[in-house]
Amino acid sequence: MTEKLPAAATAPDPPAQHRPRSPTDLFWSFTWLALQGFGGVLAIVQREMVEKKQWLTREEFVEDWAVAQILPGPNVVNLSLMIGDRYFGLRGALMALAGMLTFPLVIVLALAAIFTGMADSPAVAGALRGMGAVAGGLIAATGLKLIAALQTNVMGRLACGVLATVTFCAIALLHVALAWVLLSVGGLACIWAYRQLGLASRRGAAP
Amino acid sequence: MIITLTSADWLALLTHFLSLSLLAVGGAITTAPDMHRYLVTQQHWLSDSQFTSSIALAQSAPGPNVLFIALFGWNVGMNAGGGAAAGLAAWPYAALGVLLAMIGILLPSTTLTFAAARWGHQNRELRAVRAFKQGMAPIVIALLIATGWILAANNGNAVKSWPLWLLTAVTALLVWRTRIHMLWLLGAGGLLGWFGLV
Numbered sequence: 001m002t003e004k005l006p007a008a009a010t011a012p013d014p015p016a017q018h019r020p021r022s023p024t025d026l027f028w029s030f031t032w033l034a035l036q037g038f039g040g041v042l043a044i045v046q047r048e049m050v051e052k053k054q055w056l057t058r059e060e061f062v063e064d065w066a067v068a069q070i071l072p073g074p075n076v077v078n079l080s081l082m083i084g085d086r087y088f089g090l091r092g093a094l095m096a097l098a099g100m101l102t103f104p105l106v107i108v109l110a111l112a113a114i115f116t117g118m119a120d121s122p123a124v125a126g127a128l129r130g131m132g133a134v135a136g137g138l139i140a141a142t143g144l145k146l147i148a149a150l151q152t153n154v155m156g157r158l159a160c161g162v163l164a165t166v167t168f169c170a171i172a173l174l175h176v177a178l179a180w181v182l183l184s185v186g187g188l189a190c191i192w193a194y195r196q197l198g199l200a201s202r203r204g205a206a207p
Numbered sequence: 208m209i210i211t212l213t214s215a216d217w218l219a220l221l222t223h224f225l226s227l228s229l230l231a232v233g234g235a236i237t238t239a240p241d242m243h244r245y246l247v248t249q250q251h252w253l254s255d256s257q258f259t260s261s262i263a264l265a266q267s268a269p270g271p272n273v274l275f276i277a278l279f280g281w282n283v284g285m286n287a288g289g290g291a292a293a294g295l296a297a298w299p300y301a302a303l304g305v306l307l308a309m310i311g312i313l314l315p316s317t318t319l320t321f322a323a324a325r326w327g328h329q330n331r332e333l334r335a336v337r338a339f340k341q342g343m344a345p346i347v348i349a350l351l352i353a354t355g356w357i358l359a360a361n362n363g364n365a366v367k368s369w370p371l372w373l374l375t376a377v378t379a380l381l382v383w384r385t386r387i388h389m390l391w392l393l394g395a396g397g398l399l400g401w402f403g404l405v
Contacts, residue, residue: 034269034270034271035269035270036269036389036390037269037270037271038267038268038269038393041270041271042351043382043389044389047389051386062344062347062348063340063344064324065347066339066340066343066344066346066347067320067323067324067327067340068320068324069343069347069350070232070343071232071316071319071320071323071324072228072229072230072231072232072315072316072319072320073228073231073234073235073312073313073316073317073319073320074231074234074235074271074272074273074313074316075234076271077271077273077313077316077317078316078317078320078324081317081320081321081324082320082324082328085321085324085325085328086328090321093321097317100270100271101270101271101274101309103270104268104269104270104271104274105270105274105277105305105309107268107269107270108264108265108268108270108274108277108278109277109278109281109305111264111268112261112264112278112281112282122403123401123402123403124401125400126400126401126402126403126405127397127398127400127401128263128267128397128400129371129400129405130371130374130395130396130397130398130399130400130401130405131267131393131396131397131400132266132267132358132396133358133359133371133372133374133375133378133396133400133405134374134375134378134392134393134395134396134397135266135358135393135396136354136355136356136357136358136359136375136378136379137355137359137374137375137376137377137378137379137380137381137382137392138355138378138379138382138389138392138393139351139352139354139355139358140351140352140354140355140356140359140375140379141355141378141379141380141381141382141383142351142382143348143349143350143351143352143354143355144352144379144383145382145383146348146351147348149344149348150344150345150348153341153344153345154337154341155341155342155345159345160344160345161345163345163346163349164345164346164348164349165349166349167345167346167349167350167353168349168352168353168356171349171350171353171354171357172352172353172356172357172360178232178237178350179232181346182232182346185346186342186343186346189342189343189345189346190338190339190342190343191338191342192342193337193338193339193341193342194334194335194338194342196341197334197337197338197341198334201334
């Protein structure tokens with residue numbers, strides 16, 4: 001388990017110009033993307049962090065997202081904490097976290113104070129329904145875009161395709177509890193990846 | 208509704224969220240059933256409609272969905288401060304509720320994430336760490352698509368509510384293939400729904 005792999009096999013750090021300038025930059029970046037995230041922030045995080053600001057590559061984003069997803073707690077909160085810590089340590093983590101939570105918290109409390117009971121009106125309920133349908137599309141599209149990140153996966157395309165299909169069916173169609181899917185399918189995938197990484201490094205060591 | 212909370216009750220509120228924090232794999236929403244059991248059924252600190260509308264409001268407002276926890280805290284505090292009729296006088300209680308609920312749900316999980324992610328990043332060349340990240344990649348991507356599917360399935364029967372399904376599908380296609388700003392799509396979805404078109 002302590003075997004080190006050649007550094008060349010890992011993704012290089014992003015170029016220096018594509019990184020947050022300061023913890024304050026982190027705070028406002030995460031504030032801005034949290035405020036755009038109706039019905040979930042993840043789709044926005046992917047677009048802002050990977051496509052616009054390019055603080056992360058698509059592959060790094062998927063890797064970080066795997067960690068944020070598997071640890072307890074709100075996924076996007078975990079992700080902001082990890083990105084903040086990467087660039088500015090504890091201070092960066094706290095600033096990213098504060099950005100993610102402060103203004104959305106104020107807004108949601110203001111809405112609660114003002115609109116108690118208004119969600120029952122048909123127009124508001126309709127608007128929420130429409131935005132909910134859009135939110136579903138946003139998240140699905142984020143997943144579809146990230147499929148491209150699997151091309152460099154050490155497990156190969158076939159294994160990735162099978163694992164992804166099984167996971168989708170278990171969660172979306174059969175409604176299996178997330179923890180079971182992560183333990184079983186996830187565990188199997190990690191073992192397979194461990195084996196493939198071993199094979200790959202042996203091939204690399206003996207050309 | 209109006210309730211009375213002792214200091215021990217406030218502490219119990221904090222402890223309840225602290226205890227659920229590390230169980231919330233896949234987001235705080237996965238522990239919502241247990242919160243309902245405790246806050247609504249057992250303690251009667253929240254009404255059923257306060258519970259449901261807190262979740263709906265947090266999901267439709269901008270920001271992380273975990274803010275529904277803040278709304279639980281807000282509502283419990285308002286109830287303890289004399290209910291909506293008490294007006295501003297209840298707000299300090301509501302603020303205390305928000306503070307305790309958010310600290311409770313976030314402190315354990317963020318501390319663990321901070322430590323674990325830092326360890327993982329420092330040891331990112333380890334074969335086990337790389338196997339974990341590579342192995343989990345297809346699974347988390349499938350989870351995203353499944354989440355979109357589940358949200359769309361909330362639309363209900365695909366035959367009866369086909370406009371909603373169509374809206375979801377068109378959104379997915381536009382975001383996948385173009386760089387259109389997501390706020391336009393959300394605004395369009397909201398307007399279509401407001402006027403009863405979907």
